Amino acid sequence: MDVRKPFRRVVTAAGLDPDQILRHTLRHTAITHLVQAGVDLPTVKRISGHKTLAMVERYSHQNGTHIQAAMDKLQARFKLAS
Numbered sequence: 001m002d003v004r005k006p007f008r009r010v011v012t013a014a015g016l017d018p019d020q021i022l023r024h025t026l027r028h029t030a031i032t033h034l035v036q037a038g039v040d041l042p043t044v045k046r047i048s049g050h051k052t053l054a055m056v057e058r059y060s061h062q063n064g065t066h067i068q069a070a071m072d073k074l075q076a077r078f079k080l081a082s
Contacts, residue, residue: 003023007023027048027059030048031044031059031060032060032062034047035056035066036063036066041057041060044056044060
């Protein structure tokens with residue numbers, strides 16, 4: 001089944017540029033959302049079908065908010081231990 005034409009039609013209907021939004025873009029987005037939701041990397045690897053964790057890391061784009069939230073969790077653990 002060829003999904004190129006239906007995909008372009010849906011992207012255009014969403015008001016986006018089908019020359020910039022590719023099916024591959026959605027894979028990056030989905031993996032990033034899974035990681036930012038706290039799903040562990042081995043599980044994301046199974047969902048995405050990647051063979052290595054290195055590829056999952058390449059696909060999961062971390063933003064400052066996500067990194068800060070992780071650091072806040074670490075700091076909270078240290079405060080509990082003190």
